[in-house]
Amino acid sequence: MLSSIAQAALDKARAHHQDATSPPTRRPRQPWSEVEVEQLVALYPDTPMYQLVERFGRTDQKIYAKANKLGLRRSEAFLASPFAGRIRPGAELGKGTRFQKGHKTWNAGISYQAGGRAPATRFKPGQVNGRAAQLLKPIGYERVTDDGILQRKIRDDGPPQRRWKSVHMILWEEQHGPVPAGHMVAFRDGNRRNFAPENLVLISRAENMQRNSIHRYPPELKDAIRAAGKLKRTIREKEHEEQDRGSA
Structure with missing residues (x-):
C-alpha cells in the first residue's frame, strides 16, 4: 500500500508518460479561398512577410509555399529594401556582423551584367508571372459569394x-446614381437572381437589420412589419415627389 505522497508522484509520472507518448494533435488544414489567393497575388511582391502573416493568419512557411506554388516572386524594389527578410523592421539580429559606416567593400564600383538571354527574360516592374497571371480575373468577370451575391x-x-x-x-446606380451613405440596395422579393429594375429597392442599413430580424416572429407579425415598412417607403417616395x- 503506497502512501498518499508516493501515489501522487506515481500518478504524476504516469500522466507525464502518457502526454509524451500521445501522438501530437494536428491542426486542421486551412484551404485558401479564391479571394485570399487573389489578395496574395496582389500583395506578395511588395508586402513584408510579417504583415502577410497577420493578414492571412498563416505561418510564413505556408505563405512561402503557396506563393511558390503560384509562381509568385518578390519585386526588385522589395528585395532591395530592409523588409526583404522574415524579421520585423527594427530588429537588431546580426548587428555585430554588419559593415560599419565608412567601410569600403572589395567589390565597390564593380558593375555586373548577366550574359546570355538573362536581361530579356527578367520580369518587368509590376509584371505577374505564370500561374499567378492566370488567377487574375479580367475586368467584367463575375463570381458568386458565399452569401449568394453575384x-x-x-x-x-x-x-x-x-x-x-x-x-x-x-444596375441600380446606372439608373439612380451613387447609393447614399448609410443605405444599400436590396431585392424587393428576396430573390437574389431577380435583377429587374422594379425588384431593386434602396433601403437604410437600419431597415435591412430589421428585415433580417423579423424571421423569428410568427407569420402574421411578419406581414404587419413588412406592411409598415412598405407604407414608410411609399410616404418617403411621395415626399420626394x-x-x-x-x-421645379
Missing part, C-alpha cells in the same frame, strides 16, 4: 476587396 470585377488596381462590386448595386415638384 459580383462583377470592375478594376485591376486598388485594394483587392474594392475590385469587385455587387451586380445589383451596379412633392419636393421635386416644388423645386
Whole structure:
C-alpha cells in the first residue's frame, strides 16, 4: 500500500508518460479561398512577410509555399529594401556582423551584367508571372459569394476587396446614381437572381437589420412589419415627389 505522497508522484509520472507518448494533435488544414489567393497575388511582391502573416493568419512557411506554388516572386524594389527578410523592421539580429559606416567593400564600383538571354527574360516592374497571371480575373468577370451575391470585377488596381462590386448595386446606380451613405440596395422579393429594375429597392442599413430580424416572429407579425415598412417607403417616395415638384 503506497502512501498518499508516493501515489501522487506515481500518478504524476504516469500522466507525464502518457502526454509524451500521445501522438501530437494536428491542426486542421486551412484551404485558401479564391479571394485570399487573389489578395496574395496582389500583395506578395511588395508586402513584408510579417504583415502577410497577420493578414492571412498563416505561418510564413505556408505563405512561402503557396506563393511558390503560384509562381509568385518578390519585386526588385522589395528585395532591395530592409523588409526583404522574415524579421520585423527594427530588429537588431546580426548587428555585430554588419559593415560599419565608412567601410569600403572589395567589390565597390564593380558593375555586373548577366550574359546570355538573362536581361530579356527578367520580369518587368509590376509584371505577374505564370500561374499567378492566370488567377487574375479580367475586368467584367463575375463570381458568386458565399452569401449568394453575384459580383462583377470592375478594376485591376486598388485594394483587392474594392475590385469587385455587387451586380445589383451596379444596375441600380446606372439608373439612380451613387447609393447614399448609410443605405444599400436590396431585392424587393428576396430573390437574389431577380435583377429587374422594379425588384431593386434602396433601403437604410437600419431597415435591412430589421428585415433580417423579423424571421423569428410568427407569420402574421411578419406581414404587419413588412406592411409598415412598405407604407414608410411609399410616404418617403411621395415626399420626394412633392419636393421635386416644388423645386421645379
